[in-house]
Amino acid sequence: MNRKRCLILGASGGIGEAVVHRVIEDGYAAAVQYFTNEDKIRTIQQGIPEDQWAGSFQADLSTKEGLQAFFRVLPPEWDAVVFAGGHMYSGLFQDMKEEDMDALYYVHVKSLWMTARHVLPYMIQQKQGNIAVVSSIFGTEGASMEVAYSSVKGAQNTFVKGLAQELAPSHIRVNAVAPGLIQTKMNGHLTLEDLQALENDIPMGRAGTPEEVADAVGFLLSRSSRYVTGQILHVNGGWC
Structure with missing residues (x-):
């Protein structure tokens, strides 16, 4: 059986782990990226059928060097990619160090750009594919004490909208x-x-719950959303 392959970035986090389980339920073979929590990845792998495990990749996505090392080992052939990783910074904006700003930029924006560029030639050749990003309510509403985090999440949202328009003729959502x-x-x-x-x-x-977010991701990867692209699906219990 030739299964579709899905890459999940940030798979050791709560939402990332839930996404892995959701795509496995939906029949994908899943591969995962993580940074430090190898024990969690091993636990996740133990709960996945062998024929649905597509591998794991340890990578630090918060630096230029980490991204370069990641792409040296990451295959480009994926039917779907989910960006579920990243970290936040809470504190006064004027107290942020430049290295903290750079880390947020690389993890949430540059890694998204570069990974998409890495996988798109295959998707375009296949005339199909799915990219889903786990953004944040703060990417649309903004948040005091999380100004830089809000800005990179806003960048993710506009990236999604722009890239969706560019790739729609190639049947990539x-x-x-x-x-x-x-x-x-x-x-x-x-x-x-x-x-x-x-x-x-x-x-x-x-x-x-992480599972409720993963359900939304599963919908966006499924045939049920085949006419949906360039959208930001809010999963927030009505909080806005």
């Missing part, structure tokens, strides 16, 4: 999911009081 408050380690810095206050602002009254 490009979309994004913009989660709101999700139960992941990224929000582990919040106090219980802060978390409750945020949940009180969400019309559905709770944080979302």
Whole structure:
């Protein structure tokens, strides 16, 4: 059986792991990229049928050198790519160090550009393909104390919209999911009081789960969304 192949970047994070399991359920063979959490990747692999495991790639996407090393080993033949990785920076913008800005730029923007450019020749040749980006509500709304993070997520959103128009004639779809408050380690810095206050602002009254974000990604990769491209799908419980 020739399965479609999906590459998930940031697979060791909460949302990334949920996306891996979702694409496996949907019949893909999955490959994963991670930075440091090799134990999590081994655990993920143990739960995946052997014929649906397409490999793992350790790579630091926060530097130019890390990206170059990644592309030296990454095959270009993928039917779908999901960008689910990255980190945030919380603090006053004027207190940010330049190296923190550079790391956000490389992880969220430059790695997206370069990976897309790496895989697109194959997708264009095949006249089909899917690219999905896990962005953020802050990419459309912005957030105090997360100014630089908001800006790189906004860049992801406009990249999706522009690239989708360019690739539509080649039958390649490009979309994004913009989660709101999700139960992941990224929000582990919040106090219980802060978390409750945020949940009180969400019309559905709770944080979302990684699986709910992964379901949205699964929809965007599926035939059910075959006429959907260039869209930012908000998964936020009505929080905006």
